[in-house]
Amino acid sequence: MLFSFSMGLGVPFVLIGLGLGELMRRLGFLQRHYHAIAGVSGSVFLAIRLLLMTGAWVRVISPVLRLVNSFEPPI
Numbered sequence: 321m322l323f324s325f326s327m328g329l330g331v332p333f334v335l336i337g338l339g340l341g342e343l344m345r346r347l348g349f350l351q352r353h354y355h356a357i358a359g360v361s362g363s364v365f366l367a368i369r370l371l372l373m374t375g376a377w378v379r380v381i382s383p384v385l386r387l388v389n390s391f392e393p394p395i
Contacts, residue, residue: 371377
């Protein structure tokens with residue numbers, strides 16, 4: 321009984337270990353393009369900040385809010 325519990329607990333760790341190589345390859349893309357990603361995200365942050373300071377954010381986000389408020393899940 322104890323043996324089967326410990327084997328079941330180890331399965332997620334084995335699966336993570338098997339997928340670690342693919343994860344590192346995907347993270348390599350992020351490392352190579354870090355400066356571009358940081359520049360784009362910083363620009364978006366500054367644009368949103370400017371919109372918030374001028375009060376234009378409400379006009380920009382209102383169509384999204386209408387869409388989300390009218391959404392009804394199928395279940």
